[in-house]
Amino acid sequence: MQLRFIALGMAMSVLLAACQQGGVTSVAKKHPTEQTLTWIHHFDEEGARKWLEMGTQQFTQKNPMYMVTLTGVDGGNYMSLLRTKAISNNMPDIYMIDNLESAEDLIRTGYAMDLTGQPFLSQIDERYLNGVKLADGRIWALPIDVNGAGVIYNKEAFAKAGIQDPPKTWEQFIEACEALRNVGITPIAAGYKDSWTIVWDIAADLLANQHAENVNWFSEIEAGRTTFAEDRIHFKAILKRFGERLKYVSKPFETDWNQAQFLLAEGKAGMIINGTWTVDGVKSKNPASNLGLFAFPYSNDPQDAKFGLKSTGGIVVNPKSPNREVALQLLNLFASKEMGIVFQNNKKALSVIKGLPTDFDPTYVDLDETYIQKGKTYDWSSLPTDFVNQDLQKVFVNALTKFVLDRNHNLESCIQELDQAFDRFRKPYKG
Incomplete structure (x- = not known):
């Protein structure tokens, strides 16, 4: 047959x-x-x-x-x-x-x-x-597969901007963004036209803080046992960093995920903050892309820069x-x-x-040598990036979208809107 x-x-x-x-x-x-x-x-x-x-x-x-x-x-x-x-x-x-x-x-x-x-x-x-x-x-x-949450970067773009090593602190990350912009390269490609990428633009920061502060944060928020305002995993600081780096993103709502990957593949953008599956997507656009991976540096302590793998x-x-x-x-x-x-x-x-073998791609050789072999990873197997309740997930994405569109990126307004909207689908938190 x-x-x-x-x-x-x-x-x-x-x-x-x-x-x-x-x-x-x-x-x-x-x-x-x-x-x-x-x-x-x-x-x-x-x-x-x-x-x-x-x-x-x-x-x-x-x-x-x-x-x-x-x-x-x-x-x-x-x-x-x-x-x-x-x-x-x-x-x-x-x-x-x-x-x-x-x-x-x-x-x-x-x-x-x-x-x-x-x-x-x-x-x-x-x-x-x-x-x-x-x-x-x-x-x-x-x-x-083993998925990672972090930053995917174009090594040639970094070299053109004079960035010798991937940033290990938040201060160095902002400096890298400035250096890329100074040579005409979009620092961060973001395809917010596909809404799921908005969540994944903060996922590496969100996961690292969940792992460090409260692994049950998502379920507690969903059940109404805590609030965004209570700030148990420093969600306000996560939003603040998000707002600070948005000025380095070019036309995110006019760009879809496919286009964002093209920008990184062609060296027109320096970074994408997302999952390690991005490597496949970018290299399918340009197999010659020279890519690297580094942990999202959410603090100014280099020891906090660990790559989430699961x-x-x-x-x-x-x-x-x-x-x-x-x-x-x-x-x-x-x-x-x-x-x-x-x-x-x-x-x-x-x-x-x-x-x-682990040497099937140079990008993963770097990940293995820099993070895995040195124990600079954390396991996010039990850490979600989405809410189970789809109504709450939509509220979350909509609030982040409004936060991006707000030129002032007012985090207090975003936090208040999230708690008020979530309370329409859960029992209000009593403290």
Whole structure:
């Protein structure tokens, strides 16, 4: 039987257009017993999509009775889409999640298979299984990579600006921004046209302070046990730094995530503050990009400049799917060393699979030598960047958007608006 594979999303613009217009694309089966597995993800980066495509193609070659459809969804709408599908009992066979905390409702309602004890988990480095376990120790996803939160920079842009070393303090960070601007380079590229990037522009600062001050801050805010005004993780200082660096961002609401990555790839911008998946996105635009990574320096103490690394979330199987056993076979393939190498070489990210080389990309060699080997990292596996309640998340993003648009970047006004808006969805805090 001839191999057939469908990839919906960025990789096939015709199918994406059909999806956006509400159309349904189908392929006639050549055999009445052939089965189709559906897989929804939010990968935008070319390398990540290639990894998915290569793995599913390999699977269907070995198992010609199956085909796999890959559907790429915008990251900002991803969890809302999954919840809508869960409500309508139309969940895919396989899907991705970023962290368990934000998907506990899907687990609780029976849309995530308990993977504890699955043989393919033995192929995963044990250090990276904590991020896919809940308090009871059960495993709910196959982790795929080690994600970092920090600053991605163009080394050639830094050299042009005379910046010899990445900044290790907030004062040095501002000096670097000035130096870049002085030679005509946009210091920070930001694609706020895609709203999820606003949250990720403060995520590295937010995560570092959660880790240092209160790892339960998000859940406490959401439950009304504390307020933004109470400032338990120095959220006011986080907002203040955000406001201070906004003058180094050029036209953020006229720039989308794709365009921001192009700016960094071409050396027209010096930095992007986001996740390590940015490396894949930028290098897919310009493979010759000479990139580096450094920890977001949120204080003037160089010892605080640690790189946040974690492996949480990953590939989830829907236990209500009639194809769940086949889906487990597919996960077994994606947990193999062979697919780990494909992952690292294409997605430009550290795989969680045992025994793989770490010198697959110069950007990660730097990360390994500067931070990992020297113990200058922290684990943010249990630290969220989003609120579980989607109404609260929208309020959070809207408040940050208004903060950016406010020329004065009035943090007290933003804090007050956040607490007042959150109190419409939670019980007011009594102190």
